[in-house]
Amino acid sequence: MVSKSNLMKLFVRRPAGGDAPGRGVSAALASALLALAASTGGATAADSNISIYFVGCSAPTGFHGYLARGAEEAGKNLGVKVTYIYPDELTIPNQVQKIEEAIAAKANGIALCEFAEDAAYVDVAKRAKEAGIAFGSAAAPPAGAQVRDPNDIFLFRTGSDEKAAGALTGKRLAAMGIKGGVVVVDQQPGDATCRDRANSEIDALKAAGIKAEFLESSMDPGQESELVVNYLRRNPDTAAATSVCHISAGLLAAKADSGKKDLIITGYDLDAQALDAVKDGRQAFTIDQQQFWRGYMPVLLLTHYLKYGLVEANYFLTGPTVVDKSNIDEVAKLVTAGYR
Amino acid sequence: MSQAALSAFSVMGDQIGSGEPQTASAQSLPAARRVVYGEAARRLLLRPEATSVAALVILFLIFSALSPDLFPTRQTFISVLSVAAELGIVSIGVTLLMIGGHFDLSVGAVLGLTSYVATVLMRDAGVSPIVAAPAAVLVGALLGAINGALVVRFRIHSFVVTLGTMLIWRGVVIALTGGFPIIVKIPPLFRDVMSGPLLFGFRMSMLWFFAIGALGTFLLARTRFGNWIQARGQNEQAARNLGVPVDRVTICLFMIASGLAAVAGVIQVARFASVDALRGEGMELQAVAVTVIGGTLLSGGYGSVIGTMFGAVTFGVIQVGLVLAGAPGHFFRTLTGFIVVAAVILNTSVARRMARSRPLAGFRRGNVETDAALFRDFDSATAEAEVEGPSGFSAESAPGSRR
Numbered sequence: 001m002v003s004k005s006n007l008m009k010l011f012v013r014r015p016a017g018g019d020a021p022g023r024g025v026s027a028a029l030a031s032a033l034l035a036l037a038a039s040t041g042g043a044t045a046a047d048s049n050i051s052i053y054f055v056g057c058s059a060p061t062g063f064h065g066y067l068a069r070g071a072e073e074a075g076k077n078l079g080v081k082v083t084y085i086y087p088d089e090l091t092i093p094n095q096v097q098k099i100e101e102a103i104a105a106k107a108n109g110i111a112l113c114e115f116a117e118d119a120a121y122v123d124v125a126k127r128a129k130e131a132g133i134a135f136g137s138a139a140a141p142p143a144g145a146q147v148r149d150p151n152d153i154f155l156f157r158t159g160s161d162e163k164a165a166g167a168l169t170g171k172r173l174a175a176m177g178i179k180g181g182v183v184v185v186d187q188q189p190g191d192a193t194c195r196d197r198a199n200s201e202i203d204a205l206k207a208a209g210i211k212a213e214f215l216e217s218s219m220d221p222g223q224e225s226e227l228v229v230n231y232l233r234r235n236p237d238t239a240a241a242t243s244v245c246h247i248s249a250g251l252l253a254a255k256a257d258s259g260k261k262d263l264i265i266t267g268y269d270l271d272a273q274a275l276d277a278v279k280d281g282r283q284a285f286t287i288d289q290q291q292f293w294r295g296y297m298p299v300l301l302l303t304h305y306l307k308y309g310l311v312e313a314n315y316f317l318t319g320p321t322v323v324d325k326s327n328i329d330e331v332a333k334l335v336t337a338g339y340r
Numbered sequence: 341m342s343q344a345a346l347s348a349f350s351v352m353g354d355q356i357g358s359g360e361p362q363t364a365s366a367q368s369l370p371a372a373r374r375v376v377y378g379e380a381a382r383r384l385l386l387r388p389e390a391t392s393v394a395a396l397v398i399l400f401l402i403f404s405a406l407s408p409d410l411f412p413t414r415q416t417f418i419s420v421l422s423v424a425a426e427l428g429i430v431s432i433g434v435t436l437l438m439i440g441g442h443f444d445l446s447v448g449a450v451l452g453l454t455s456y457v458a459t460v461l462m463r464d465a466g467v468s469p470i471v472a473a474p475a476a477v478l479v480g481a482l483l484g485a486i487n488g489a490l491v492v493r494f495r496i497h498s499f500v501v502t503l504g505t506m507l508i509w510r511g512v513v514i515a516l517t518g519g520f521p522i523i524v525k526i527p528p529l530f531r532d533v534m535s536g537p538l539l540f541g542f543r544m545s546m547l548w549f550f551a552i553g554a555l556g557t558f559l560l561a562r563t564r565f566g567n568w569i570q571a572r573g574q575n576e577q578a579a580r581n582l583g584v585p586v587d588r589v590t591i592c593l594f595m596i597a598s599g600l601a602a603v604a605g606v607i608q609v610a611r612f613a614s615v616d617a618l619r620g621e622g623m624e625l626q627a628v629a630v631t632v633i634g635g636t637l638l639s640g641g642y643g644s645v646i647g648t649m650f651g652a653v654t655f656g657v658i659q660v661g662l663v664l665a666g667a668p669g670h671f672f673r674t675l676t677g678f679i680v681v682a683a684v685i686l687n688t689s690v691a692r693r694m695a696r697s698r699p700l701a702g703f704r705r706g707n708v709e710t711d712a713a714l715f716r717d718f719d720s721a722t723a724e725a726e727v728e729g730p731s732g733f734s735a736e737s738a739p740g741s742r743r
Contacts, residue, residue, distance in 0.1 A: 062519015
């Protein structure tokens with residue numbers, strides 16, 4: 001078993017001359033050793049003492065179930081103890097309370113499913129730092145940020161860039177050469193993620209010279225369906241209806257009820273309904289953020305920081321990626337296996 | 341039209357058609373007619389559902405003016421009734437419960453959970469929809485019975501009990517669905533019977549809505565159980581003293597409310613061939629809003645199922661009307677909220693005014709015979725007054741004018 005200090009030497013030691021021939025060899029060796037350690041579950045006694053708390057946004061079901069599963073699998077592979085905790089109701093005080101519980105439990109590292117502005121976590125991040133606890137975010141970096149800010153309260157950020165996701169939807173629609181406007185439907189007004197996606201999509205569409213309008217809707221598919229049907233009556237030149245949240249039953253029903261067979265429907269995330277609709281062509285594509293990675297990577301990054309002092313220079317983007325008819329079958333297998 | 345108004349018109353009709361020679365009484369017919377019509381209108385406005393009709397008419401006119409080409413059309417009515425039917429079915433149960441003096445915040449979660457039950461029975465157990473749908477409704481009624489039993493047994497306010505069960509049922513749905521939509525293949529016949537556009541484009545859910553509305557009205561207005569509901573809502577202790585089985589009524593009301601939420605859930609499953617973890621979320625508050633728009637008092641003891649039906653249609657008109665009028669998408673919920681509040685303000689202010697109003701010229705609320713007798717009294721008094729002079733015609737001068 002390779003000791004921690006030897007591995008550290010491999011990573012830390014750099015030849016002064018820059019592109020020295022030995023550097024590539026060292027990196028390759030380090031990678032091989034790390035892969036070996038991971039694949040054999042080769043945790044040292046010290047590794048198994050590493051305790052990481054994953055403070056989630058909600059119960060480990062559905063979307064968040066993938067995060068929890070990713071964190072759990074990373075824990076198994078790396079031989080560290082992972083505990084998934086979450087607030088009963090997702091509010092800032094409730095989530096901060098959970099972080100404080102993790103601090104009180106003397107965690108070595110905390111990964112946070114961040115859902116609010118950084119300002120909400122500044123104090124608790126400071127307390128974690130004072131307690132010697134590594135603190136990272138399992139959520140996207142600020143839009144457009146690629147390189148880690150040295151003053152960032154989080155050691156790392158792993159997630160999908162939601163503004164990029166919205167822009168991707170807009171650009172994709174533009175590339176499809178749609179003839180007509182786009183209605184951007186938000187079933188969860190007030191959700192910052194959905195709003196970011198909507199705003200950036202509208203901006204991208206407008207930049208491409210396509211008319212785009214935002215429409216507040218509700219979670220009820222019946223009401224949403226009638227809303228969109230009547231929007232289409234008022235705006236018969238509408239070519240696409242995009243959902244910025246993951247529920248699209250109302251949009252699919254509106255497409256059927258309005259008789260507008262050429263209406264392009266798009267949405268977010270992968271679920272049975274989206275898979276089915278993309279497969280049979282009712283939905284053009286869905287935007288995926290590979291949420292398994294949002295659980296796996298924070299545990300990996302925390303573990304490597306705790307073991308080797310490694311800090312990623314870039315933020316780690318898990319998405320956005322497009323799933324459409326061309327790759328739906330491959331992706332569907334991964335969904336079934338629980339990795340997407 | 342109310343029975344009182346009908347009686348007033350019948351008395352007037354008797355007079356007009358009597359064929360008797362012109363007398364002082366007959367000469368007063370125009371004045372009497374005004375009084376009779378006025379009183380009929382007053383009595384109509386006293387009904388709980390009257391003001392929701394007024395709100396509906398006002399909104400209809402506003403949206404027709406804002407969108408004259410699109411709003412007053414059959415397609416709009418189809419959309420409005422589609423929204424109204426699903427929400428209205430839930431609201432009818434909530435209305436009966438509120439008249440009985442209780443709240444149910446769990447109906448949205450019950451809708452979600454029973455939708456899940458129906459979906460899983462059809463998808464995983466291979467059960468026919470003909471069995472799965474009633475089974476889901478039975479589960480709904482059972483969940484309602486649990487609510488009712490908790491309220492009755494522990495004497496906790498229904499608001500608190502159903503707040504708790506709402507969280508429980510919603511948590512169960514989230515856990516069971518894994519947070520994601522579950523899809524199911526629905527036989528076309530079942531889909532059409534539950535919500536297909538078979539009625540000249542109107543959805544079958546509208547038929548269920550009307551049928552349930554008629555049953556609810558009959559239950560409330562024509563049965564002993566309806567009297568018990570109102571008695572329970574007005575004064576629980578007095579109802580108990582009078583021998584009303586208050587606890588049984590309470591449990592039954594919760595069963596009806598949750599059972600109807602399940603019916604709405606089954607209709608949605610049939611239409612969308614799916615259920616998701618958040619199905620029905622927020623519907624409990626929409627149902628309360630619809631019920632209040634329909635003239636039912638939050639304090640209980642007074643209300644109308646027909647009013648709630650008009651309230652649901654009003655809600656549908658607001659939703660569809662705003663889109664067709666081109667309301668800004670970012671303020672859609674805000675505008676909906678404003679209009680709902682305005683409709684309730686209109687309702688309550690008109691209802692208060694009407695409650696303070698006095699019967700016109702000798703009329704008072706009563707049965708046909710009493711009204712007829714009062715009309716005769718009024719008629720003779722008017723004739724006497726006319727002999728004395730026109731200034732003598734007043735409510736105060738007419739016998740029986742005081743309530």
